[in-house]
Structures are given as structure tokens and as C-alpha cells.
Amino acid sequence: MKLITTILLALKNIRGNKLRSTLTMLGLIIGISSVIVLVGIGTGTSSKVTSQVSSLGTNLLTVSIDSSKSLKLSDVDGLSNRTGIESVAPYTRVNTTVSKGSTTEGMSSVLGINQNYFVVRNYTLSYGRKISFIDVDSKSKVCIIGATVSEDLFGNSDPIGQTIKIGGDNYTVIGVLESQGSSMGMNADNTVLIPITTAKYISGSSDVNSLYIKAANENSVTLAQLSAENYLRNTLDATSDEVSVSTQQSMLEAMSSIQSALTLLLLGIASISLIVGGIGVMNVMLVSVTERTKEIGIRKSLGANRTDILIQFLIEALVLCLMGGIIGILAGIGIGSAVKMLGYTFACSISVVALAFGFAVLIGLVFGIFPAYRASRLNPIDALRQE
Numbered sequence: 001m002k003l004i005t006t007i008l009l010a011l012k013n014i015r016g017n018k019l020r021s022t023l024t025m026l027g028l029i030i031g032i033s034s035v036i037v038l039v040g041i042g043t044g045t046s047s048k049v050t051s052q053v054s055s056l057g058t059n060l061l062t063v064s065i066d067s068s069k070s071l072k073l074s075d076v077d078g079l080s081n082r083t084g085i086e087s088v089a090p091y092t093r094v095n096t097t098v099s100k101g102s103t104t105e106g107m108s109s110v111l112g113i114n115q116n117y118f119v120v121r122n123y124t125l126s127y128g129r130k131i132s133f134i135d136v137d138s139k140s141k142v143c144i145i146g147a148t149v150s151e152d153l154f155g156n157s158d159p160i161g162q163t164i165k166i167g168g169d170n171y172t173v174i175g176v177l178e179s180q181g182s183s184m185g186m187n188a189d190n191t192v193l194i195p196i197t198t199a200k201y202i203s204g205s206s207d208v209n210s211l212y213i214k215a216a217n218e219n220s221v222t223l224a225q226l227s228a229e230n231y232l233r234n235t236l237d238a239t240s241d242e243v244s245v246s247t248q249q250s251m252l253e254a255m256s257s258i259q260s261a262l263t264l265l266l267l268g269i270a271s272i273s274l275i276v277g278g279i280g281v282m283n284v285m286l287v288s289v290t291e292r293t294k295e296i297g298i299r300k301s302l303g304a305n306r307t308d309i310l311i312q313f314l315i316e317a318l319v320l321c322l323m324g325g326i327i328g329i330l331a332g333i334g335i336g337s338a339v340k341m342l343g344y345t346f347a348c349s350i351s352v353v354a355l356a357f358g359f360a361v362l363i364g365l366v367f368g369i370f371p372a373y374r375a376s377r378l379n380p381i382d383a384l385r386q387e
Helices: 002-016 018-055 073-080 117-121 133-137 147-154 218-236 248-291 293-301 306-341 350-376 380-385
Strands: 060-065 085-094 098-100 103-105 109-113 125-128 142-145 163-166 169-177 191-195 210-215 243-247
Touching: 018 248, 018 306, 018 350, 060 218, 073 085, 073 210, 073 218, 085 117, 085 218, 098 147, 117 210, 142 147, 142 163, 147 169, 169 191, 210 218, 218 243, 248 306, 248 350, 306 350
Parallel strands: 109 191, 142 169
Antiparallel strands: 060 210, 060 243, 085 109, 085 210, 098 103, 098 163, 125 169, 142 191, 163 169
């Protein structure tokens, strides 16, 4: 009952200084909402990246070869026969333009691939057919376009069988990729796929420096990684720094480590606002102690002890911080939802909300204890003399 009375008294004092209380809470509101928004964006981005990587399968390996070394297409066949490896999908990125008539698709990425690329990357077609080994062997000038490229160049008309210009040459469209957005830094919707053997007409070389490898199964990933590393290093006479074979698990661990560091950095930046808000709370509470010195003297003369005074001012600081914390949490969730509507990732978990609420309580205790202690130490005779 005594605690409820103290809380009601704290609320009365806060209402009595609405403008000052509002400005004090503003720092906490900004700090706590910043924590929720920044951590939520970081968590949402991490979940999205993890989902994209996992969607490719746990038996996928990514190979990167230093630009000083180049793998011949004939050597890729030898890699496919290594222990633990099911299929190999080399690819090469071509810098060129894609156009149809007077319309140029400036955002498209042209990749030279083989027939295994669709299986390894889990690409599916909306309609049409995939690039086959016959297209690769015969160096056919055919292509598969992404959903966005199809819409930009052909609108609502059927692109199958029509021609587009890639690097100045005519290519026949044989398929359209199903819309799937961005994954592992590559947007399939803005991609144009051509046979890797045909790509050399544009780039001038059929050598490759990037591959995807699909292990026979999840249990063969380590074996496939070791087989690929040994084969590539021996074939290219390369060092471990010049040939990198990464598994999905190692990529997830690396991304998780980077994301955790970024989240901690963002949390640290947002915490600065909370500290500033806490200093504001302490400053206001010290002013309140000075203004209410006579009130403290009267309460002590009527029998209130130091603990009663300390608890009164500490609860007042806690109530102030909790009100700012609750408003900050609601503001953070609201801003995060707005950010999500704009197309960014945002994930607000119970743990983040609990963390923000805990910060509000901690600030109330840490920055409210000194003013409360100072109020409790006032001499009642001196306090009564205060005008």
C-alpha cells in the first residue's frame, strides 16, 4: 500500500512538470527506439541472408580462384569426377550491354554458364527450356533472361523465340527465369544467362575463376571440399591463398560473425543516446531535489526516515524512465514497421523488447540513485529553513 502511494505521488510530481518531464523522457524515447530499430534491422538482415544461403542447400560449395590463375573448361570435367562431388557449375561474368531495338537493359548482369548451373543454384523457369549440354558444346547463341529483364524488354508479350542483342550479336531467348529476387549478391531477376562457351566471343576467354560445386550429399561436403582443393591446387599449381573452396556452413559462420559485430556496433551507438538520456534524468532529479528541499524537511519532521525519502525519489526516477521506455518501445516498433513497409528487413523479437525495457529500468536505477541519496541525506532543520 505504501509503495502504491509512493508511485502515485511520483506520477503527481511528473504531471506537475509536464514539459520538463516530456523533454527528459525524449532522450530515453530516442535512445530506446534507436536500439529496437537498429538491432531489429540487423537481426532481420541476418535472418534474410541466412535464409538465402540455406535455401541453396547445405551441400553447396563456392570456389573462388585468384585472377592470376585461370581454370580451363576441360579441367572442369576432371573436377566433376572427383570423390564426393556430384556436379560442377562454372560461371563467368561478362561486361556487356543487353538490348532489344532502342531499349537497353542497363541493370542486367550477363553470366556464361553450363547446364549444371540450374541444378546447383536451384533456379527454376517460368516457361521455356534450360541451357543444355548441346548448347554448350555447339556454342549456341541462346539465352535465358530474368523476370525483370523480360518485363523491361518485352513487356507483357511472350519473349520465347524472340531475339535480343548481347554485345552486338543476336541471341535467341529460350527461357525466362522464375522471379526470385536477390541471393548471395546476385539478382536473378536482372540476370541474362548464356552458354559459357559462347561467352568467350564477348569476353575473349573461356577460362573461369568462379565455380559452384554440389556435393553428393550433406555427409560428403567435407570430402568434396578437400577433393576440390587438392585438384584445383595441383591443376593450377596454386597456393591456398589463390584457391578458396568455401562451404555454406563456413559462409554462414562468417556472415554470422560479421553481423554480430555490426549489431554490437549499432547497439553501442544507440546506447550513447540512452546514456545521454540517463544524464538528463539525473539532472532533472537533482533540480527536483533542490526545488523540493522544504518538502523533504517537512516529511522528515513528520517522521519520514532516510530510506523513505530515498525510495520516493528513486521510484520517481524509475517511473519517469519506465514511461519513456514504454513510449520508446512503441515508437521503435512503429518505426521498424514503417521501415519494413519501405522494403527493408526488420525483425523485432521479445528479447530485443526485453533488452530495451531492461535498459530503461537500469537507467532509472543508475541515474536516479544519486539524486535520491542526496535527498535522503538532507538535514531536516536545514531543509525547513530553505526558502
